[in-house]
Amino acid sequence: MKWARLKSPWVLHFNSGACNACDIEVVALLTPRYDAERFGILLEPSPRHADILLTTGVVTRQCADRLKRIYEQMPEPKFVVAIGACACSGGVFEGNYNVIGGVDKVIPVDVYIPGCPPKPEAIIDGVVKLLKSIEGGKQSGKR
């Protein structure tokens, strides 16, 4: 099981209020130049099949419930990667009236990838670091 998870982590992408910049870089990961599939990473449309949740953007008031629900629908063990300054801390939108803040205000986060937006290389690096720590026995939801 662990071997399979390490060799082919299925990822789900959810945008909880991003400006699209991080999102297009996440999609760029799958395309020929960056080709994240060489690590077995597969983008998965359903939370029920996913191992890793890639989140982008601040959490808006309207998305917070949905983000929580998607996280709860994912099977254990599950890991969360916060991509971009907004997902890490709220970024430029921190303190706005419709914004709750970074993703870790709502669900536990395992890897933070800063940048506005981070380059695709940085995102790959973050996910690979997560895989390494899973290999070392990392449990979901714990630092």
Added chain:
Amino acid sequence: MASADKILKALSDSLGNRIIQTRTLQPEKTYIQVQTGAHRDAVKIVLEQDKEAGVSAITGVDLGETIELMYHFRTCGTIITIGAEVPKKDAKIESITDIVPGANFHEREVSDLFGVTFEGHPNPKRLVLPEDWPENVFPLRKEVSVANIPSKIINSEVSKGEKQFSSEERLVNIVLGPQHPALIEPEKFSLKVEGEIVREVEPRIGYVHRGIEKAAESRTYLQDIYLVERICGICNACHAACFCQTVEAIMGVSIPPRARYLRTIILELNRIHSHMLLLGHAGLEIGYETLFHYMWRDREPIMDIVEALTGNRVVASFITIGGVRRDLKEEDLPKIKAELAKLKKRLSFYKSLFESDSTLKMRTRNVGVLSKQDALKLCVVGPVARGSGVNMDVRRDEPYAAYNEIPFNVITYNEGDSWARLMVRLDEIGESINIIQYALDHLPSGPYRVRVPRTVQAGEAIGRVEAPRGELFYYVKSNGTAYPERVKVRTPTFANIPSFVRIAEGGNIADVPASFVSLDPCFSCTDR
């Protein structure tokens, strides 16, 4: 063809003393303030004079005791603004949605953010703010401060309403989103289907609403550039350009010629990368993954050019008030030209693919048709309008940056289906390459920015830019300090939202994702 002067004359002739005041915001942009109630007649006169006029935006401004509503109409290559004031305590005004169906969503937005009731509106529901938003708190009113808004309680339970069947038994509710593989962004579309056929569509936006218009009021003009660039990561340069040129119009600053050309180059690079992204995404949605990978592979050199020019891959941070931040390095020129020439060759391959490939044809021809009448009625913009035969392009109608000196064609197709919208974008990539090549060959020498003061004199201005998705509209009001009084952004996808409903209704449910993608939705733009 009507002219703006003729419309203004007709307005002053027939409204007479119901006009309170007329002022010119900036050259050729007239503002006519009428008595509350006369605004409907004024709108009718504008539409009678110019059949192709459309509502660009409805701006609300908090004036203290009253709320000023501005109906901005695009007509004859300019903007005519009709204004009316309503008292804050009893904010009510008659809706214009029955005259201009395209005003529907604009009115709902103003109603959410300013608490103005539009009497006679067909669907006065919440649009932008979340369902659990406190009653009677209208965030864009000046007296509302962010600290006083109650914090949210997170509740991840499934609400009962979403799984119910429709009251009419033959219709079944299908909810598309907020998390859906076809929409990268969270937005919800409730479809009512009968068998395979979509009968009703109810869009619910606001999932990405971050309150940028309010945040812009508490930041300086320079900080606001960073903020507006992050309204949308895809067309960030257009937001920066539009904001800066609006502020420059208030200041009365004209930027050096080299800066105008450099702005044109980055805006067109932005357009190429956005269109290629969309065409690839469309390939993914119609089940043609090879096209997605081809398009995104060919898009990467454009990202490299953006990085060489601006230092950033996606969010350029290139345009600033008074010009641009960096100069083009001479040693990069040959590489940029070579990459553009290479992409141009690839375009002819894509063009033949789109014209002959049977998969593409079957999924896009005669699917999601938007007629020219509907496009005008719903006031859609950009490639969606041009795919339905509406000949509009801000770059030609009201040139900014260096577009008045560079020759280019406006692409239109008359079919109005998904295929036509994709073809408009494909052909526009070719035009954009020509524009960049021309701009590189004719790049004037000299400084690339002028220094401007940090405070902006009191005034107001309107700015328009042709973003990849269509007309982008900014209204900025300054009160003489370093902080703007009001920043209004109307993004292209917000104007195109009514067309989502129109193209999906009566179509097959399996075509919904593909035809939505052909409209190139950008919801982070829509919600702000």
